[in-house]
Amino acid sequence: MPTALITGAGGGIGSAIAAALAPTHTLLLAGRPSARLDAVAENLGATTWPLDLADTDGLEAATEVLDELDVLVHNAGVLFPGPAGDSPIEEWRATFEVNVFGTVALTLALLPALRQAQGQVVFINSGAGQRVSAGMASYSASKFAIRAFADSLRNDEPGLRVTSVYPGRVDTDMQQDLVAYEGGQYDPSRFLRPETVAEVVAAAVRTPADGHLQEVVVRPR
Template identity: 75%
Template sequence: MPTALITGASGGIGSAIARALAPTHDLLLAGRPSARLDAVALELDATTFPMDLTDTEAIESACEIVDELDVLVHNAGLSIPGRVEETSVEEWRATFSVNVFGPVALTLALLPALRAARGQVVFINSGAGRNASPGMASYSASKFALRAFADSLRGDEPGLRVTTVYPGRTDTEMQRELVAFEGGEYDPHNFLRAETVAAAVANVVATPRDGHVHEVMLRPGKR
């Protein structure tokens, strides 16, 4: 079977993507070692791939063993809510380290393997990557940067298929933290399900080779 590497696969959208791809792919679940990541790997008969996206040197070393890779899903992300005046440079650095520099380093390290397989790269972005969200300054800026990186990769690597997925607000722990920051009451029915986002990713991956899906936008609908 083809191989897919997914970052941030221990929960939320990441574990949902892993479940959606498990029937058709051998899975490498990348992330910091944790009981949650181990549980997903055990459930899906997948392989954990220890990785810290903030350690670019370790990323390069870890990827040396990967000769071919059919699918790379950049899902891991960090959100530190805050209006511009409330943010610090350290928070911006932390956000960009996970949301931008980590994906860049991982993509560069895996480019030979992706080229060998004529593979696909899927970026899980955000609605904030198209329209900046109030109170999400560093997060929105990082997602705009991630969008530009995906577009650049698509232009510079014509042998690869590169897709950016822009989910609207999704029922995850990150969303609960954001609603708490906003002072609202959390109702999961107001948001996309992680499984819905995962289904969109699986459809992108399953697109026949003569098709190249550049972007997918999802927004919550009526339940």
């Protein structure tokens, strides 16, 4: 079977993507070691892949054993809510370390394996990567940056398929924290299910080889 590596695989969207790809792919579930990541791997018969996106120096060593990779799904990310004028520079650095620099470094480390497989890179972006969201200054900026990286990768690596997925707000732990920051009442029915985003990713991966699904926008109904 083809191989898929998913970052942030212990989280809501990441674990849903893993479940959606499990019937058709050998899974490498990447993330910081945790009981939650181990549980997802055990449930799906997958392999955990210890990885810290903030440690860009260690990414190449962690991935050098992969000679061929069919699918790389960038799902891991962090969010520090706050308006532009009240966002400490430390939060900007922490956001970009994971959401941008870690994502770019991991992609570059895996490019030889992706090229070998003529593979696909899927970026789980955000509506905040298309239109700036209030109170999410550093997060929105990071998502715009990764959108530009995905577009550049698509242009510069014609042997790869590169897909950016732009979900609206999704029912996840991150969303609960954001709603709490906003002072609202959390109602999961207002948001996309992680499984819905996962099915979008699976559909992009299943696109026949003569097609290239470049961007997908999905919002709650």
